[in-house]
Amino acid sequence: MKKRIWLSPPHMGVSEINYVKEAFDTNWIAPLGPNVDQFERDLIEYTGVGHAAALSSGTAAIHLALILAGVKAGDEVITSTFTFSATVNPIVYQGAIPILIDSESGTWNMDPDLLEKSIKERIRKGKKPKAIILVHLYGMPAQVDEIKDMADQYEIPLIEDAAEALGSTYKEKALGTYGLMGVLSFNGNKIITTSGGGALISDNKELIDKSRFLATQARDDAPHYQHSEVGYNYRMSNVLAGIGRGQMEVLDDHIKLRRSNFQYYKDHLSKYEGMSFLEEPNKDYLSNYWLTCILVNPAQTRGITREDIRLALQDENIEARPLWKPMHLQPVFKDYPYYGGGTSEKLFEIGLCLPSGSNMTDEDRGRVLKTITKTLEKIKLR
Ligand SMILES: *Cc1c(COP(=O)(O)O)cnc(C)c1O
Numbered sequence: 418m419k420k421r422i423w424l425s426p427p428h429m430g431v432s433e434i435n436y437v438k439e440a441f442d443t444n445w446i447a448p449l450g451p452n453v454d455q456f457e458r459d460l461i462e463y464t465g466v467g468h469a470a471a472l473s474s475g476t477a478a479i480h481l482a483l484i485l486a487g488v489k490a491g492d493e494v495i496t497s498t499f500t501f502s503a504t505v506n507p508i509v510y511q512g513a514i515p516i517l518i519d520s521e522s523g524t525w526n527m528d529p530d531l532l533e534k535s536i537k538e539r540i541r542k543g544k545k546p547k548a549i550i551l552v553h554l555y556g557m558p559a560q561v562d563e564i565k566d567m568a569d570q571y572e573i574p575l576i577e578d579a580a581e582a583l584g585s586t587y588k589e590k591a592l593g594t595y596g597l598m599g600v601l602s603f604n605g606n607k608i609i610t611t612s613g614g615g616a617l618i619s620d621n622k623e624l625i626d627k628s629r630f631l632a633t634q635a636r637d638d639a640p641h642y643q644h645s646e647v648g649y650n651y652r653m654s655n656v657l658a659g660i661g662r663g664q665m666e667v668l669d670d671h672i673k674l675r676r677s678n679f680q681y682y683k684d685h686l687s688k689y690e691g692m693s694f695l696e697e698p699n700k701d702y703l704s705n706y707w708l709t710c711i712l713v714n715p716a717q718t719r720g721i722t723r724e725d726i727r728l729a730l731q732d733e734n735i736e737a738r739p740l741w742k743p744m745h746l747q748p749v750f751k752d753y754p755y756y757g758g759g760t761s762e763k764l765f766e767i768g769l770c771l772p773s774g775s776n777m778t779d780e781d782r783g784r785v786l787k788t789i790t791k792t793l794e795k796i797k798l799r
Contacts, residue, residue, distance in 0.1 A: 422735040422785060425606040425708060428671060428776040433663030440656045449633075450655035452662055457616070459665040464583075464591040466599070466618040468625035471653035471661070472632055475580040475602025475615035479550065480507035481628045481651065482598045482617060486548040486574040488513050493539055495573075496550040497527045498743040499761035503602075504552055504578050505744050516546060517745045519757020523698045525710075525764060526559030527551055528757070529567060535756040536571050548574045553582035553592050554741070555770075556608070556675075556707035557695055561587040561595050568596075576600065580615070583608055584672045584705040593618050608671050608707050608775070609664035611657040672705045674775035678782065679706040682771055685786050690797045691717030708770045710740060715767070718796050723769040729792045730772075735785055740768035 436452055445451060453471050460469040472478050488494055490512030496504055498517035508515045516535055521528040532549070539546050549568050553559050568575040579585070579593035580602035586592065593599025598621075603614035617628050630636075635648025653661075679694070686692050695710040697703065713723040723739065730737045742765050745755040772785050 419734045419784075422772045422777070422781050423774060424736045424738055424770060424772055426774050426776065427605050427610045427612075428667075428774060429660075430663050430667035432666055433660045436659030436662045437656055440659050445655050447655065449652060450658075452655045452658035453653055456653070456658040456661040456665070459662060460601070460616055460618065463665065463668065464594055464599075464618060466591070466594045467620035468622050469616050469618045470625050470628045470632065471658055472615045472617060472628075472651045473653055474613055474651075475578075475600055475604065476503045476507060477632070477649070477651040478600040478602075478615040478617040479504065479576070479578060480510055481631055481649070482576045482600060483507055483511050483513070483548060484631065485598065485624050485627060486576065488547045492547040493544050494548045494550060495532065495535060495539075495546045496578075497552040497554070498745045498755060498757065499525060499741060499764065500552040500554060500578070500744065501580075501741055502744065502747065502749075503580070504550055505750060508550075513547070515744070515750060515753045517743075517750070517753055517755045517757075519743075519755075520761045520764065521560065522760055524557045524559055524702070525695055525761075526554055526557065527564060528760070529560050529563035531756045532564060532567055535754075536567065536573070540571075545571070546573055548576055550576045550578050551596065552578040553585060555695060555710055556582045556585045556705040557697070558582070558585055558587040558592055558702045558704065561592075565595055574598075580604075581607065581707045582705060584668055586703040588701050589703075594620070597621065598624060603661060603664070608675065608705055609661070609668050611653065611661040611664070614653050614657050614661060671775040674777075675706045675773055676704075678771075678773050678777060679709045681782055682709050682711070682786070686711065686789065686793075688798050689718070689793050690799055691715070691721075692793075706773070708773045710768055710770050712764070712767050713769065718793070721792060721796060723767055726789055726792050727769055729788050730785065733784065733788045735772060735788060737772060738770045740764050740770060
C-alpha cells in the first residue's frame with residue numbers, strides 16, 4: 418500500500434514538545450497556567466485583537482459567544498448554510514433557531530443580499546434576529562464590509578466563525594477581529610492545532626472576562642463554591658496550550674506552505690476546461706488557503722465529475738473530500754428557515770477539497786497531481 422496522503426494532518430514544529438515538557442516539569446498540568454496565559458498573549462499579538470480566551474474547542478467558543486450575545490431559547494440566529502455543523506449546533510444548544518443563508522459565488526460565504534432579505538423578513542414576522550454568525554469557510558474571507566454594515570445598520574451583534582481562517586485577512590486586518598466576537602479553532606485538521614482547542618477573541622474586555630468566568634463553571638468570588646449562574650467546563654488545559662505556543666511560532670510558515678499548495682494545483686490544473694478554484698476575488702482578500710478547493714463542471718469536462726477524481730485519489734490512498742454539505746440539506750437542520758437559491762447546493766455537488774497539509778512533500782504533491790491529471794486526460798485544454 419502506498420503511503421497515505423491526508424487532507425489536512427497535524428504538523429508539529431520544534432518547540433511544542435518543550436513547552437509541553439515545561440508543563441510537566443513544573444507540574445502545571447491542571448487547567449490554567451503559564452502556557453495558557455502566553456498562548457493567549459500570542460493570539461492577541463498575532464491577530465491584533467484586544468483580548469483572547471483559550472478554550473477547549475471552537476464549538477465551545479461559539480457557544481459562549483452566543484450566550485454572551487444574549488441568545489436564549491426561541492431566539493433566532495442567522496448563519497451560513499455552507500459550513501461545518503459545529504457552527505450551527507451551539508445555536509440549537511441554546512434552544513434558539515438557526516436561520517440559514519446561502520452563499521454568494523465569489524467567496525462561497527454568506528450572501529449579503531440574502532442576509533438583508535432574511536433580516537427584513539424576520540423583523541416583519543415579528544422577531545429581530547439576536548445574532549449573526551458569519552463563517553469564513555476554507556480560510557477565505559467573506560464579504561466583510563457588506564455584512565458588517567448590515568449588522569451595524571440593524572444593530573445585530575456579529576460573531577465571526579474564523580475556525581478555518583486563522584492568519585487570513587480582509588483589508589489587511591485579521592479575520593475574527595471585525596465582529597463583536599471572533600472564534601478560532603485548533604482542532605487536529607486546522608492550520609495549527611493543539612490536538613483539540615479553540616479561542617474566543619474580542620476587543621471588548623468585559624466579554625472575554627465573562628467568557629473565562631463562564632468557561633470555569635461560573636464560580637462566584639467566595640471561599641466556598643458559590644454559583645449564581647450556569648457554568649461550563651470549557652477552558653483549555655495548560656498542557657495543550659504548550660502545543661499552541663509552539664504552533665504559533667510556525668503559523669506563518671504553515672500559511673506560506675498552504676498558499677504554495679494552492680498555487681501549485683492552480684498552475685497545473687487551471688488549464689483544463691471545466692476546472693476552477695476557490696480564489697481571492699481581489700487584493701482586499703487574503704486567504705490562508707487552509708484547503709485548496711476545486712470545482713469540476715461535468716458540462717465542460719466531457720462528463721468527468723469530482724467523484725471520478727475523488728475515487729481515483731482514493732484508489733491511490735490519497736484523501737480528498739467533497740465540500741461541506743450545506744446545513745439546510747442535513748437531516749438534523751432541514752426544517753429550519755433557509756434563504757437562498759442553489760449556490761451552495763451546486764458547490765456541494767461539483768466541489769472537491771484537495772490534500773492541503775503544510776507538511777506535504779514535493780513528492781506527495783506530485784503524486785496527487787499525477788492522479789488527477791490522469792483522470793483528466795480526455796479533457797480539452799483551454
Ligand atoms: C472546526 C470548525 C469549527 C469547530 O471547531 P472545533 O474546535 O472542532 O470545535 C467551527 N466552525 C467551523 C467552520 C469549523 O471548521
